[in-house]
Amino acid sequence: MTQPPHDEPTAAGPAELREQVEHTREELGQTVQALAAKTDVKARAQEKAAEAKEQAAAKAGELKEQATVKAGELKAKAAEQARAKTAQAGQLWEEKTPDPVRQKTAQGAQLARHNRKVLLAAAGVAAVVWLACRRRKG
Numbered sequence: 001m002t003q004p005p006h007d008e009p010t011a012a013g014p015a016e017l018r019e020q021v022e023h024t025r026e027e028l029g030q031t032v033q034a035l036a037a038k039t040d041v042k043a044r045a046q047e048k049a050a051e052a053k054e055q056a057a058a059k060a061g062e063l064k065e066q067a068t069v070k071a072g073e074l075k076a077k078a079a080e081q082a083r084a085k086t087a088q089a090g091q092l093w094e095e096k097t098p099d100p101v102r103q104k105t106a107q108g109a110q111l112a113r114h115n116r117k118v119l120l121a122a123a124g125v126a127a128v129v130w131l132a133c134r135r136r137k138g
Helices: 014-039 041-096 099-114 116-137
Strands: none
Touching: 014 041, 099 116
16 A cells, blocks of 8 residues: 655544545546646647637727827818918919909909809709710710
8 A cells, every 4th residue: 555645644544545535536537627628639729729820810809999199180181281281272372373363363253242142053954064065966
């Protein structure tokens, strides 16, 4: 017979010995299961693949969110640049255009604002005439 380890007490009777044997069997079974799980390469590879898939999905979500934020920032920046360019063009118009041309342009714009219905009707008539001429040619 072998000697029990020094850190475990010896059994006082047969019942206690059976209990110790059963406990040792359970521990041994758990150890065997753990070793079997470590040697199951296919299962471990599937677990790693599932982990990688979850990480990739999480990263894709983060990148999508970052792209949305960046797109919003770029859109705001482009709008601001467009406003600045428009203001710059207006200022250039004021500086470079001769007074008579500016006055005539202002009068034309004012006339168009006051006569919107007439202007829209004239545009509609012009469109109808254009379409009619186009049909005759085709």
